[in-house]
Amino acid sequence: PTKNMSHPLAGNRHPTNQDAASRSHDSRVVDLSQVVPSEVDALLAKELNQLTVCERTSAIEEIHGVHNLEATVQENRINEALLQLQAEIDKIQFKPAYDEAVRLKSKYVFDRKFRLKFLWAERFNPEMAAIRMMKFLDIIAREAFGSQVLLRPILMEDLTPNARAVLREGSATVLPARDSSGRRVLAILGDIGAKYPPIDRLRMEQYMWQNLSDDEDSQKLGIILVLNLSNMVQNANDTEDKTNIGKLLQSIPGRYAAIHLCLPDAPLFNAIKGTFMLLMGKANRFRARIHVGSPTEIRYSLRSFGIPTECLPVNLENNCKQYLKSHLKWIDTLQAKDIARKNCSLEALSSIIDCPRRQDCLLGKGRLIMKHPGNIEMRQLLEAKLSKWESATIKEKAGVSWEVVREVKELGGRFLKEDPNGWYVEVADEAARQKVSIGFRDLVKRTRKRREMESTCKEQRQKSIPDDVTTGLENNSETQPPLQTLLESDTFDFVGVSAGSFPTKRRKLGETCKFFSSFPWNNR
Numbered sequence: 001p002t003k004n005m006s007h008p009l010a011g012n013r014h015p016t017n018q019d020a021a022s023r024s025h026d027s028r029v030v031d032l033s034q035v036v037p038s039e040v041d042a043l044l045a046k047e048l049n050q051l052t053v054c055e056r057t058s059a060i061e062e063i064h065g066v067h068n069l070e071a072t073v074q075e076n077r078i079n080e081a082l083l084q085l086q087a088e089i090d091k092i093q094f095k096p097a098y099d100e101a102v103r104l105k106s107k108y109v110f111d112r113k114f115r116l117k118f119l120w121a122e123r124f125n126p127e128m129a130a131i132r133m134m135k136f137l138d139i140i141a142r143e144a145f146g147s148q149v150l151l152r153p154i155l156m157e158d159l160t161p162n163a164r165a166v167l168r169e170g171s172a173t174v175l176p177a178r179d180s181s182g183r184r185v186l187a188i189l190g191d192i193g194a195k196y197p198p199i200d201r202l203r204m205e206q207y208m209w210q211n212l213s214d215d216e217d218s219q220k221l222g223i224i225l226v227l228n229l230s231n232m233v234q235n236a237n238d239t240e241d242k243t244n245i246g247k248l249l250q251s252i253p254g255r256y257a258a259i260h261l262c263l264p265d266a267p268l269f270n271a272i273k274g275t276f277m278l279l280m281g282k283a284n285r286f287r288a289r290i291h292v293g294s295p296t297e298i299r300y301s302l303r304s305f306g307i308p309t310e311c312l313p314v315n316l317e318n319n320c321k322q323y324l325k326s327h328l329k330w331i332d333t334l335q336a337k338d339i340a341r342k343n344c345s346l347e348a349l350s351s352i353i354d355c356p357r358r359q360d361c362l363l364g365k366g367r368l369i370m371k372h373p374g375n376i377e378m379r380q381l382l383e384a385k386l387s388k389w390e391s392a393t394i395k396e397k398a399g400v401s402w403e404v405v406r407e408v409k410e411l412g413g414r415f416l417k418e419d420p421n422g423w424y425v426e427v428a429d430e431a432a433r434q435k436v437s438i439g440f441r442d443l444v445k446r447t448r449k450r451r452e453m454e455s456t457c458k459e460q461r462q463k464s465i466p467d468d469v470t471t472g473l474e475n476n477s478e479t480q481p482p483l484q485t486l487l488e489s490d491t492f493d494f495v496g497v498s499a500g501s502f503p504t505k506r507r508k509l510g511e512t513c514k515f516f517s518s519f520p521w522n523n524r
Helices: 017-026 037-050 053-063 075-091 096-103 112-121 126-144 161-168 198-213 216-221 233-237 239-251 267-279 295-303 321-342 346-351 373-384 386-391 394-410 429-464 467-474 483-488 494-498 502-516
Strands: 172-174 185-188 223-228 256-263 288-292 361-363 415-418 424-426
Touching: 037 267, 053 256, 075 112, 075 126, 096 126, 112 126, 112 216, 126 198, 126 239, 161 198, 161 321, 172 198, 172 321, 198 216, 198 239, 239 267, 256 267, 256 295, 288 295, 321 346, 361 373, 361 429, 373 386, 373 394, 373 429, 386 394, 386 429, 394 429, 415 429
Parallel strands: 185 223, 223 256, 256 288, 361 415
Antiparallel strands: 172 185, 415 424
């Protein structure tokens, strides 16, 4: 067998043919009535024990967002992986959808960006990437859509009316914010299209995953899945739907960095949890985390993993107006991207940004924009350069603003504003400089106001002190004898510090206690 290509980071073990067989075995149909939760837990413990210390540590760090396994791959390494991928594809004998794409002379299937999705999904293991790619082409061309999707990406017009209805109901959506590590979050909060055929659900999921995998950050960092099992009883009992789940996990052009299963504390859901743990396969099982409790408890638990719970409904169900509004806005963004793909306008497609990165700076007003991590970092940068801004002339202030714009872009950030249609677009450099200048002016106003308030409070505190207390404090050294004189006098007692005002009593009593604490017999 050919030698598998190693991952850029040391310590990462590639899947083998045995792993592929275990994946196929894991995708078998699971009968909910036959699932024993204790046996599923024992299986998970056995698989965790088979991992090396490095693999387990890397997986835990990636789940919490502390460290991502993927790194920047050199260009020559990518070219080598693409060549090995083609060699592995040629070794596969039965690949009807791929052969059909060759007969149709499809440029899409041979596109570099299309193939990189599967290499990133399998962490640059060409053998497993070839298997995943063939399964993906077979599902979309032979089961879900037809041979037309071998020539171009899947569009919303390829979905049936039922599949579009499943998409719009909001049971599955992508949150408008990323987690603390910059990864997209896919939330499934109920039975996906419970009243529609399973094939329509499969079409919708393939379309959704195609759009998720177009994001390069999602290819490299993976996707976070939040699965609310309290509303998925019907999907867990549907045999055909469970089969489609197994197909989807083995064929999607991406991978899950972490899977969060949310369920109430009830015996029924232990069996449902076991069913989904078996369906997700060995490659995803050790990345799963279980959250049990009320919706509020689950939200707090998810927040500890860096998931933006403010974008989730309070009850973790798809009946929140704000949640549905955000979901419909995301669908409008997908439709705009489809129009750009049909017109072959790469410039228009790249200008549509449905979710800002954490280092991006957003233009606009509102609490959500003010709390965006990129805006917080920019305000900290403005505070660091405030003294330089205040001492600069009018012409020099423009140069200080340009410095901030350059530093934000060097850190990978962009200056974005929300389009009236619902997505974000990048603004020109001059608009970004004006945004920075306005930020400086607002910061100067807040700083002056804070200084004035501090000065006013200080004056009020001084005026509130009585005159006799002030006089006693000022003349304390003249009116009161030294501490050593008091200690040597025969008339000294602890109440003897009563001479003078109350602040004087408190100060001298503290000095007396400090003096006696220095004697060696004090501990007795």
